[in-house]
Amino acid sequence: MYAISLGEDGAELRPLEPWLAEEFLTHIDRGREFIGQHIALPDRVTDLESSRALLQSYAEKAVAETGRIYGIWADGKLVGGVLFRTMDIEHGNAEAGCWLEPSAAGKGLVTRAARVIIDWAIEERGLHRVEWQVSAANEPSIAVARRLGMTKEGVLRQSYLYRGKRHDIEVWSVLAPEWRAAKQAS
DSSP: OOOEEOSTTOOEEEEOOGGGHHHHHHHHHHHHHHHTTTOSHHHHOOSHHHHHHHHHHHHHHHHHTSOEEEEEEETTEEEEEEEEEEEETTTTEEEEEEEEOGGGTTSSHHHHHHHHHHHIIIIISOOSEEEEEEETTOHHHHHHHHHTTOEEEEEEEEEEEETTEEEEEEEEEEEHHHHHHHHHHO
16 A cells, blocks of 8 residues: 655555545544534444445545545544545546544644645646535635635535534635646745
8 A cells, every 4th residue: 555745744645445444433433523513524434334335435436536535644543534525537627625633633734635636636637627615614624725725716605404504615626727837836
């Protein structure tokens, strides 16, 4: 299995595969409340079977090139992840997302990991547009979109029904020419 370094602090990005279901579940359990503030991942991963099923679904998406999931490890411990919820190679679009347990917050891990997968999607897979959909109340995730150089396109008002309440979703994106220009400028 391969790992991609996320910097001098030793953090790594690795594929999250079905055989890691137990470690994934343990990670979700550690951050269940924090992660579940804005996304349904902890509601979907509740036991070993559901953990394995979610990771298997992403393994199948990877084969079909319709999605991918990666874990972020810090000090040898799974602490978060990034993913392509959707990928449409034919039309050149993908939707990226993230999650993180509280112990890893504020260290730039998600931004660094998202930068790696977005760069791969644009440069290796030839995607033209990467989208980031985020609850308008999720300030840390909005800050990641800004740090990635994404543009806020608009708000889908009350479009996300989560835990019995409707939430606004902000849509952010970056286009391949913008991504490349920002890379050259830095």
